[in-house]
């Protein structure tokens with residue numbers, strides 16, 4: 001299974017996929033890494049010799065033009081699956097529909113709890129004792145697509161957004177690697193899931 005991974009930041013989830021793919025038995029390969037900026041996570045791609053590309057929203061007349069440019073660069077690689085992992089932009093509907101259902105996303109909360117760009121901060125603010133991590137199929141909403149997998153993560157007294165996010169990321173990357181594995185070996189059928 002060939003993957004294009006889109007990131008915006010440090011790419012710790014990307015690194016987990018790159019490391020998993022080091023195992024010849026792992027049935028997926030990251031063929032390119034894209035971002036909406038010159039992301040720090042590109043360092044991981046370069047370390048593993050994976051090509052990178054970026055399209056910054058500010059360089060385009062509109063979100064749609066930006067989305068189109070990003071889609072064109074994604075499609076160069078003809079991926080079987082596009083993984084959003086720490087990609088902090090909403091993809092325009094044309095991009096989602098072009099890639100769907102082979103487009104998944106990780107989110108650092110137990111969806112539908114705490115969707116959006118600040119799921120970890122919101123969980124802390126809400127004073128909950130547990131949050132979680134989720135892998136979903138991307139639809140045109142904000143973190144609203146069908147859930148592929150999710151797992152609870154404890155919120156500990158004194159947790160900050162940073163300490164909780166670090167604890168969630170450990171689970172998030174396990175879920176992501178397992179989801180890619182299950183999709184590659186057919187245990188998960190994205191088409192069925194997206195129609196459910």
Ligand code: GRF
Pocket residue numbers: 007008009010011012013014041085086087088106107108169172
């Ligand atoms: C991840 O928790 C992702 O779900 C969220 O932001 C974080 C990005 O982490 N959107 P990284 O870039 O994978 O380290």
